[in-house]
Amino acid sequence: MFTGIIEDVGAIQSLQPSGEDIRLTIKPHKLDLSDVALGDSIANNGVCLTVTAISGSTFSADVSHETIKRTGFAHYQAGSKVNLEKALQANGRLGGHIVSGHVDGVGQVLSIENVGRYVEIWLQAPVSLAKYLAEKGSITVDGVSLTVNKVDGCHFLITLIPHSLQQTIIGLYKVGTQVNLEVDVIARYLERLMLGDKAAEHTVDGQKKDISMAFLAENGYLR
Structure with a gap:
């Protein structure tokens, strides 16, 4: 989990294709990596990535094809700047709001x-x-x-x-x-909650059931 309070701006040092995925290497400007271990999470422009390697003052992470499709990583290149935030510690301050690191x-x-x-x-x-x-x-x-x-x-x-x-x-x-x-x-969970028992219904052809005015009226949310 993150808070949306940026700790540093880093630069993409390299993007190495690996099949449909990318191995990303980031060089922070001032972010302290001394307490970062392999498997830890760091948000890069809001994308939660798992640290797979640490070398001196740089760290690497793998970016999946799914993440590339859903985020701006498809347009990034070596030298691009990225906002960095380490995952929130349990004793840290929630200075912004609850951020999952999953880009919508x-x-x-x-x-x-x-x-x-x-x-x-x-x-x-x-x-x-x-x-x-x-x-x-x-x-x-x-x-x-x-x-x-x-x-x-x-x-x-x-x-x-x-x-x-x-x-x-x-x-x-x-x-x-x-x-x-x-x-x-919170808006995501509220939308799902409002579906009630209909949330258990299977989708048709993979189409998600969205909240609509008709749905709200049918289920008593509108007078």
Whole structure:
């Protein structure tokens, strides 16, 4: 588990194809690896990866074909910057919100505007994630725990303070930049809970049963 509070910005040193997978080697800037062991988890731009090797000041992790399909790793290359966060220790502070490190989809930066000392960024989420966007709710963008300040369909606004811009890769964003998104895990469980006994029903042709207005009315959630 993670909190979305970035500890360091590292750089991808190499990406080595291994069949359909990739062996990724990351060089942190200042992240202390002295307490990291093989098998530990480190979030890279919000993607939970297992450390498979440590060599001096670098660590390696394997990225599966499934992860490549669902995240921005398909567009990364040697030299790309990544936000880094080690897994939360039981005695640590939950400074952001509960982050699983399982990316739900890839979004895109629509606009960037300076407002005083702050920066406002509008992003577009995949249509399938729009229902999880809530004003003043939480969302993870490239591993960073952020507050959704406005929502317009599948577009949402985040506001960055100078510290966040300096300590993460968000300060490098441009219009069109693709970002990893993870919605609030509580919303995921709530959606599943609302299915009630229907959650045990098999899907048809692999299609997931989504919450709809008709479903809510049928099950007494709407008057």
